[in-house]
Amino acid sequence: MGKNNKKGPSEDSLLLPPHPAHTAAPIVDTHTHLLSTFAVYKQKYKDGRYQDVYDLVRGLYQGKKVAALVDVWCEAPVQKVWKEIADSAAVAVENRKEKWGELEYWFVMGVHPHEAKLYTDDVEKDILEAMAHPRNVGWGEIGLDYHYDNSPRDVQKEVFSRQLRHAVRLGKPITVHTREADEDTEQILKAEVPKDHKIHVHCFTDSPDFAQRLLNHFPNLYIGITGVITFSSNDNTSNITHQMFAQSSSPRIILETDAPYMIPANIYASLPAIKGRLPLCHTAMIPWTAEFVAGVAGAEWTVERVLELGRLNANTMYGV
Numbered sequence: 001m002g003k004n005n006k007k008g009p010s011e012d013s014l015l016l017p018p019h020p021a022h023t024a025a026p027i028v029d030t031h032t033h034l035l036s037t038f039a040v041y042k043q044k045y046k047d048g049r050y051q052d053v054y055d056l057v058r059g060l061y062q063g064k065k066v067a068a069l070v071d072v073w074c075e076a077p078v079q080k081v082w083k084e085i086a087d088s089a090a091v092a093v094e095n096r097k098e099k100w101g102e103l104e105y106w107f108v109m110g111v112h113p114h115e116a117k118l119y120t121d122d123v124e125k126d127i128l129e130a131m132a133h134p135r136n137v138g139w140g141e142i143g144l145d146y147h148y149d150n151s152p153r154d155v156q157k158e159v160f161s162r163q164l165r166h167a168v169r170l171g172k173p174i175t176v177h178t179r180e181a182d183e184d185t186e187q188i189l190k191a192e193v194p195k196d197h198k199i200h201v202h203c204f205t206d207s208p209d210f211a212q213r214l215l216n217h218f219p220n221l222y223i224g225i226t227g228v229i230t231f232s233s234n235d236n237t238s239n240i241t242h243q244m245f246a247q248s249s250s251p252r253i254i255l256e257t258d259a260p261y262m263i264p265a266n267i268y269a270s271l272p273a274i275k276g277r278l279p280l281c282h283t284a285m286i287p288w289t290a291e292f293v294a295g296v297a298g299a300e301w302t303v304e305r306v307l308e309l310g311r312l313n314a315n316t317m318y319g320v
Contacts, residue, residue, distance in 0.1 A: 008276040011045045014060055017270060019287035025307035026067035028314040029283040031141070031175065031202050031224055031256035034071045035079065037280055040260040044279040053085065054099040061103060064284040067311070068104035068320045070256075072175065074141045076111045076118035078126035086135045106320050108138035108175050110167075116151035116159040124166070131170055137318040139167035140175020141202055144188075147179045157184060164192040173198035173318055182210040190217060198317055200224055203258050208240040215244070215252065222252045222317050227264035227281060230292045238296050245297040254317055255289060255310035257281050264288040286310075 038053045050056040073082050089096055089105035109130045111119045130136055142163045144156050151159075167174045176199060178185040193199065195218055202224040204211060214221050223244065229237040244251035260280035267288040268274065290306040297306065314320055 008044075009274050009278055011048050013271065013274050013278060014041075014280070014282065016060075016064070016267075016284050018064075019270065019291065019303065021291065021303040022065070022287040022307065023304060024065070025304045026065050026311055027283060027286050027307060028067055028255065028311045028320060029069040029257050029259075029286055030200065030254045030310075030314050030318065030320075031072055031226075032069050032259040032283055034069075034085070034259075035081070037260040037282060040280045054088070057103060058099075058101045060282050061284055062101060066103055066283050068106065068314070069283055070137060070314075070318055070320060071105065071107040072141055073107060073109040073130070074112040074115070074177075076115040076120075076123045078109070078123060078130070082107065082109065082130060083133070086130075086133050090134050104320060106135050106137045106318065107133075108140045108173075109136065110140045110142040110163055110175065111159060112141055113143050113145040113156045113160065113177060114148065114150040116156045118151075119155075119159045119162075124162075127163075128166070131166075131172060136172075137320060138173035138175055138198075138200070139163060139170070140173075140200070141177040142175070143177035144181035144185050145177060145179045146181040146184075153184075157188060161188055161192055164188070168193055168197060173200065175200045175202050177202055178206060180206065182206055186210065186213060189214070193218070196220055198222075200254060200317055202226075202256060203228060203262065204240065205234055205236055207236060208243055211240045212243065220317075222254045222313055224256045225253050225289060225293060226256050226258045227262040227267075227285065227289050228258075229289060229296070230265040232265070241293060241296045245301070250309065250312075252313060253293070253310065254313045255286050255293075255307070257283055257285060257289075259283065259285075264292065266292055 199221040203226045263281040290303045294301040
């Protein structure tokens with residue numbers, strides 16, 4: 001493989017060993033950013049073997065039981081390459097395998113709250129075009145982020161509401177980003193979205209009480225669990241996960257990576273030879289997130305059961 005251009009783990013480190021408790025259950029990643037993941041890969045490994053997104057997916061996921069992923073496009077202006085990638089997955093199965101292997105590719109599109117200030121009629125027109133694509137399964141990620149405040153809060157709220165109204169009108173599932181904006185996120189969702197609409201609150205890290213209020217109000221709302229559940233700095237995700245499993249034999253969680261971010265902290269126990277930290281997260285890491293979820297959920301839960309629950313809930317949420 002290509003040379004490692006900076007200190008840290010070699011490119012080979014991204015080719016993960018099998019998780020010891022993962023034998024058969026298919027992996028479904030409900031939230032990943034493929035283009036960003038590839039960009040981080042190329043930044044770290046300039047002479048790496050993978051030349052494009054398709055190479056990366058085939059190389060890292062072959063033999064890892066990755067069945068499907070939902071790619072997230074949330075920039076403004078919209079990156080035009082989305083259509084080329086989505087079109088390559090919309091062909092007949094035998095033709096799709098050349099680029100995607102056995103993987104099913106789906107996508108959502110919206111404008112992230114960080115970039116709400118860049119939302120325009122033209123951006124909206126591009127998103128509406130994407131909504132008609134056969135590989136599109138939702139509108140997102142959209143929402144509010146009061147941690148960074150990269151866009152003014154009044155603009156974030158206006159753009160969030162505007163996108164929600166389109167998603168509801170089109171009957172599209174919604175992927176929500178919310179951080180330190182509990183009150184406004186809850187108020188806007190309840191004002192704009194019918195109770196039975198499908199909602200995925202992605203990479204949840206806010207208060208369990210907030211999550212529970214949303215779960216109580218929206219019967220088709222799912223909480224997205226990333227590798228952040230393994231972080232020692234974050235108790236909220238573990239607490240709401242434990243609470244959900246205590247309340248139901250089939251809790252409304254779905255598994256995701258938010259790649260290239262949120263590498264599960266527990267993965268390093270399976271990689272004793274690695275010196276330093278991995279440069280990026282990717283979909284084949286989900287079994288380690290599932291392992292942590294199983295530990296939070298209780299003795300009767302295994303990695304395989306958590307992965308299967310994630311797959312079933314992903315199918316209900318996005319039809320993937």
